[in-house]
Amino acid sequence: LSIERVLEKKKPSKDGDEDADMDSKEDNGELTSWNSRLGQLVEWLGGGKATGLICFDEVHKAKNLVPDKDEKASTKTGLYVDRLQQFCPNAPVLYVSATAATEVQHLGYMSRLGVWGKGTAFDTFRDFQKAIESNGVAAMEMFAMNMKAIGAMSCRALAYVGTEFDLQQNGMTEEQYRDYDAAARFWQKLLNMFRKFVHSKDLKVSYRKHFFKKLWKKEEAKGNEGRPSRANSKDLADEEDEDMVTKRLWQFYWGAQQRFFKAVCNSAKVPAACVAAQDAVDRGEQVVISIWATGEARSRAKMDKLKEATAGRITVESVSDGTTEVKIKEKATLTSVHSCLYANLALKSKLSVGGKQVAQLSRLVLADDKKIGRPEDLLKLSVPCKLVFRTPSLRRLVVNAHTTESKEPVALELAEDELGERIVVSKVIEGPPSLRRAELEGWHVKKINDKPVGKIRVAMIRQRLKKGTSLSFQDPVIDDHLSGPAMILEHFISSCFLTKGEDGEEVPWANETKTDLLQEAQQLSLPPNALDDLLDRLGGLKKVGEMSGRSHRIKRRKDGSLAWVARCEELRCPSDGANLVEQVLFQKGNKKICVVTEVASAGISLHADRRQATADFQPPRRLMISLELPWGADKAIQCFGRVHRANQLIPPKFLVLTTPLGGEVRFNSAIARRMKLLGAVTKGDRMTSMGGVADQTMTDFDVNNAYGQRALATFYTDTAKTLSAVPELLALYEALPFIGGEEDGEASGRWPTWQDFAEEVCDAWSATRLGEEIEMMLQENQTRSWAEMGTRESGEINRFFNRILMLEVEIQNAMFETFFAVYTELVRVDKANGVFDEGIENLNRVQGRLIRDIKVDSKELLYKDPRSGAETSYVRLSLDRGISWEAAKAAYDEMPKQGSMEGFYEYRHSAQADPIYVLAKETIQLGGAGATGTTWIARRRQRQFAIWRADCGAVWSYGQKAYFESDL
Secondary structure, rough: OHHHHHHHOOOOOOOOHHHHHHHHHHHOOOOOOOOOOOHHHHHHHHHOOOOEEEEEOOOHHOOOOOOOOOOOOOOOHHHHHHHHHOOOOOOEEEEEOOOOOOOHHHHHOHHHHHEEOOOOOOOOOOHHHHHHOOOHHHHHHHHOOOHHHHOOOOOOOOOOOOEEEEEOOOOOOOHHHHHHHHHHHHHHHHHHHHHHHHHOOOHHHHHHHOOOHHHHHHHHHHHOOOOOOOOOOOOOOOHHHHHHHHHHHHHHHHHHHHHHHHHHHHHHOHHHHHHHHHHHHHOOEEEEEOOOOOOOHHHHHHHHHHOOOOOOOEEEEEEEEEEEEEEEOOOHHHHHHHHOOOOOOOOOOOOOOOEEOOOOOEEHHHOEEOOOOHHHHHHHHHOOOEEEEEEOOOOEEEEEEEEOOOEEEEEEEEEOOOOOOOOOEEEEOOOOOOHHHHHOOOOOOOOEEEEOOOOOOOOHHHHHHHOOOOEOOOOEEEEEOOHHHHHHHHHHHHHOOOOOOOOOOEEEHHHHHHHHHHHHHHHHOOOOOHHHHHHHHHHOOOOOEEEEOOOOOEEEOOOOOEEEEHHHHHHHHOOOHHHHHHHHHHOOOOOOOEEHHHHHHHOOOOOOEEHHHHOOOOOOOEEEOOOOOOOOHHHHHHHOOOOOOEEEEOOOOEEEEEOOHHHHHHHHHHHHHHHHHHHHHHOOOOOOOOOOOOOOHHHHHHOOOOOHHHHHHHHHHHHOOOOOOOOOOOHHHHOOOOOOOOOOOOOOOOEEOOHHHHHHHHHHHHHOOOOOHHHHHHHHHOOHHHHHOOOOOHHHHHHHHHHHHOOOOHHHHHHHHHHHHEEEEEHHHHHHHOOOOOOOOOOOOOOOOOOOOOEEEEEEEEEEEOOOOOOEEEEEEEEEEOOOOOOOOHHHOEEEOOOOOOEEEEEOOOOOOOEEEEEEOOOOOOOOOOOOOHHHHHHHOOEEEEHHHHHHHOOOEEEEEEHHHHOO
């Protein structure tokens, strides 16, 4: 889209100018100043002549812009933010966001930074992204520091002083463990069945036609052109399309599997969340519980099936608009009516004509289908005549209808309640016995055409009721909570297990298998939907506020049953105002607990606001309980920011709940990694995305890095290839608490030896289809080092945690503990050797030892900005990295003295030279080395040493060679 097309294109003439109309037709779909908001903004700003500041608030919403790819790869928001900057090249731009970017690729919309493009070090954004990502988190930190130094970025955040951050692992009952194991075994069976369906010759074409309609149309087009295609042949020759189809079908399976077990984890944490919330309320605090998955889509589909069988559903035939028609047959009666009329044509008293009653103050609106202006005009009419009166009150309405299910006739009188907020059934004129109790029980209109009405008056509902409109007076009722995991499982089996062949006929074995799977799934004992269970346990609507995107919720009735009710109808507010009402009730202390989802995780205030303080109410401290963490760090920071805001009376407390399931680390690892990247790219320090309060706690979950890949590769090699060699970490493996007999500490006796455990894990690699993918990872890393991973997320690590979720709890946790033990050992070794990347460090520290002195050798001014006066200088420093004798002696005292080569040595270049005293310290190698090695391979390895010198600190090698025993 060019700026000239937006600004100079003529608007089609209202007079029907043909040229303008033709021009409009030719450019149909173009963004212009009269058919697009972007065109209006550009025109209003001035386009190429614009010089005013353009400020993008909450600009992180444009993060999904991919500058160097096709437009389809980017979101509309990202594209339009980028285009607006292009169309106004002379206007300065300000980017404002609390969470500007969590990945380097999210910086694409910041084209005005001047970091990439013509005249910079990087020709394209892709070049910049590749350079930063390949150099890891440290490069992101250096980039942020550089942007701050040149004045291009300012990062200010509310201090986290006084806030608390806790991580709590809640246990699971024996019943929960049994139910989880049964579900895990079913998903393993489901995997084998899905593989059978996907690769079946009877169903292969059906899967293509059902899920890949565009590809199927392309194949049909090939067949019409005379070229071979799978549309008219069962020969699957195109391997690329076949791989794409198979890969996409398996994404359906793994996506459903992840959602299922994530829902199970959320449900398992509900009891602990309720206990923590109630304890906080007892302490005088107010609680905000964060959960992201509402399960409304599945719940709505389930409840829609019950609405037809729900009593109290009618279809409107006609609506009385409050008028009464009377026929006057005698002149005397007409004169009597005239005497009862005020000057404004309203009745002075109640009127009875021909058996019809007309209420007092009813207004005469028509006389023989004509309007009259004065009572005297009534005497000019001839009899017989027809008079129409309109009732003085608009608070009543008569509806003629029939029941939706049985088609029986119904006549109801609807009226406003005492508060004028609901439309209730004031009288049942005609109807079946099921509707006769409506007046006594106080039924009110809940839905019009299956849409909740909320707060409404008669005047408003009168306009919406037409012939064919459906009215609902009752909510669908169920005996127990709907199960979120069960609905996910049922939907996957129903939609992804096809049973009809290419000819549209049922495939007998497929239909029978699908039926058996659905029946077996129904027999599983699965937990209820986490959000509904949470609200029910904490006391329901009267005690707990809900701020979500849901239009309905589950409500427990007095008889113990559960009803599917509209939130706005319960709160007596407009359909789009439920969250605002809940926010006010929570902030004023009427409700002590509030549950928020993604919809309410940004842009609202739930903190202890000073403005809410009154003589009778002092806003208490907030406790935010995170039942479920979001995928993105920006969303997590935004969510935590609901209770930690400016102008608060007291800082909040944060509590993150986890389960003892090893696979759940997948969800925590994703957010921990992205929080670290967010801090690096916005503040120049990976440990500051939440002021350091939560970062130190969450960093333990960040295993999706080079060490995680190495740990996974090592774990896989040592279990899948047990016959090749004894693993180097055998001593570490045998020390794991679950290895051993029943009487060996915590061991259950399931795996008496490491070999037994390795064999079962080897079967698990095959059962979860992880073996093939890890083998590919190992092949890729034969040509590159693990360190080249940079900031890129490892798909293998994510898949490892995702897929062990479908294993029984004992083997799942054992595999995770083994992986984490290897990971910890790799980190420990590198930390001991001083090569672990700790991130940005102060100049007065190096490898854990203080630099004794820092001197400025020279300082050269490279550039001074003529406008701001900011200076860029090159400073050369001299650092004294030497080690004091006291520090060396302290390290020597900790070394083993017997049979060790470690210690002080005297070195001379020649016999006449002065001696140089050094301290040799052995570096730690994975699995050990020499006589202390854990395996025969490790024992054959040479021991390596670091040389500490008083003048230059620790030295690990000279040239490309390490220091070995022979060098001492």
